[in-house]
Amino acid sequence: QVQLVESGGGLVQAGGSLRLSCAASGRTFTSYVMGWFRQAPGEEREFVAGITTGRPYSYYADSVKGRFTISRDNAKNTVYLEMSSLKPEDTAVYYCAAKYTTVLDTPARNYDYWGQGTQVTVSS
Numbered sequence: 781q782v783q784l785v786e787s788g789g790g791l792v793q794a795g796g797s798l799r800l801s802c803a804a805s806g807r808t809f810t811s812y813v814m815g816w817f818r819q820a821p822g823e824e825r826e827f828v829a830g831i832t833t834g835r836p837y838s839y840y841a842d843s844v845k846g847r848f849t850i851s852r853d854n855a856k857n858t859v860y861l862e863m864s865s866l867k868p869e870d871t872a873v874y875y876c877a878a879k880y881t882t883v884l885d886t887p888a889r890n891y892d893y894w895g896q897g898t899q900v901t902v903s904s
Contacts, residue, residue, distance in 0.1 A: 782806040786874045789898030792866055796902070800861040802895060806814040809857040810834070813879045816850060816861045817888055818872035819899075825875070827841040827886035829861060836841030839884055844870075866902045 788800040800816070815830040829850040832840045838850050839889060849862040877891035 781834065781882065782809075782812065782878050782897035784878060784893055786876045786895040786898040789874060789900045791901045791903065794866060794868055794902055794904050796866050797864040798900060799861070799864070799867065800874055800876075800898060800900075802859045802861075804857045804859070804878065808882075810840050810854050810904045811880060813881060813884050814850075814852060814859040814876045815879070815884075815886075815891060816859075817875045817877055817891075819868075819875070819897075822855070823833040823872075825888045827888065830886070831859065832883045832891050833882060839886075841886075863900070866900075868904045870900060872900060874900050 783805045785803045810833050813832050816828040817825050818828050819825040829840045831850045831852050847865045851858045875897045876895040878893040880892045
């Protein structure tokens with residue numbers, strides 16, 4: 781079992797930056813692929829970014845590539861999402877997720893554990 785707690789959301793103007801954090805507790809953090817997803821009102825939950833274990837490899841949705849950076853600190857059991865050049869269309873609830881495997885993929889149904897989400901609102 782893994783517990784995930786996100787923090788760092790808030791209101792920011794277009795062009796601004798935010799850093800989201802996700803603290804994990806429970807089973808060995810390094811055994812999990814970690815991902816960030818987001819869900820806007822009336823929309824499906826979509827993959828944003830993911831990072832593997834070990835020698836980390838990261839992967840991004842096209843919509844955030846070049847603007848967002850995912851990283852993990854295994855000593856702190858924490859994964860981060862650095863967001864810059866934010867746009868109003870980035871407004872959503874952002875969720876941290878974990879899957880007990882070495883395979884990084886994008887479908888939300890493949891992730892085993894989820895945080896409660898943190899709201900990110902980008903004003904124009």
